[in-house]
Amino acid sequence: MTRSSAPIDPASAEWLEALFFSLSSARGIVAAVSGGPDSMALMHLLALWRGSAARPPVIVATVDHGLRPEAAREAAFVAAEASRLGFPHRTLVWTGPKPGTGLQEAAREARYRLLIGCAREEGATHLVTAHTLDDQAETLLMRLSRGSGLAGLGGMRPERDRDGLRHVRPLLDCPKSMLLALCGRERWPFVEDPSNLDERFARVRWRRLMPALAAEGLTAERLAGLARRARQAEEALDAKAAEALGRARPVAGEGGLRLDAAPLAEEPFEIALRAFVQALDRAGIRPETGRLQRIEACVGRLRDALAKGEAFRATVSGALVRLDARGGLTLAPEPPRRRGRAPV
Incomplete structure (x- = not known):
């Protein structure tokens, strides 16, 4: 059973333990929080998890890409909420010229570069991000459209090494609708990023298509299931390839x-x-x-x-x-x- 198939009860220590199991061995954790509902849910769930036992230190980091005037205000909002939960906060600013094309890709690279730098400065071993089941489905569709091979069809990994840092995506089995409902029920505030509606970006265009695809049976859950099976096949093929390389x-x-x-x-x-x-x-x-x-x-x-x-x-x-x-x-x-x- 995936984590998304069970109702979220933030008071359930068992659910939280399963959700953040991969973080138990961390010496320090950087949580990437933008202020949107997914990442704010992640931050609040981390606070509940941390309060139930002795845990590794958690630092909340918000990346200001310098692309929107509202970004600084959103970072300050996250900082205030993090402080209320007892988390230290850092705002990481992407400075310098921005490319005219491939902006989302460049912003993504800059974001991880800043987060990894923050983790190293703070002595953290783990990075957590709030990617959801819907993000996984969108990623798979984007890679399909680019002619990706089996590796790409595996989508985002629940865990991966990122320049010596362990990158964990604990919410990858959770639909965005579930996290929105959780924020509403628990009265966890969040902000809306207007760039999520900007159809200049491929991810936004694919997001607009998702309801029509779901009506034909190509739901986010099924796309995520395809990604999981592709990862399993990828692991088996890589193991056989390693044997061949050994010979x-x-x-x-x-x-x-x-x-x-x-x-x-x-x-x-x-x-x-x-x-x-x-x-x-x-x-x-x-x-x-x-x-x-x-x-x-x-x-x-x-x-x-x-x-x-x-x-x-x-x-x-x-x-x-x-x-x-x-x-x-x-x-x-x-x-x-x-x-x-x-x-x-």
């Missing part, structure tokens, strides 16, 4: 990561693809966003060359890929001066 006997050296490419030809394509990406990671190369098709093409040509006993050379996603005629594969970071000049 390739990768060895790191000055010239890059050296391995036997034969297992990449013996396995099904999806396993070979994942083993190749894992090898890139071992070589210190992070595949660039949106490069999945190019990596797939590279692995396809690599397998063809292996079958023919031919040498092969290509650059893809920041990596220099070299296969010799004996099946030895070397992966190394592509020299900066050649980036993008010798594509697959």
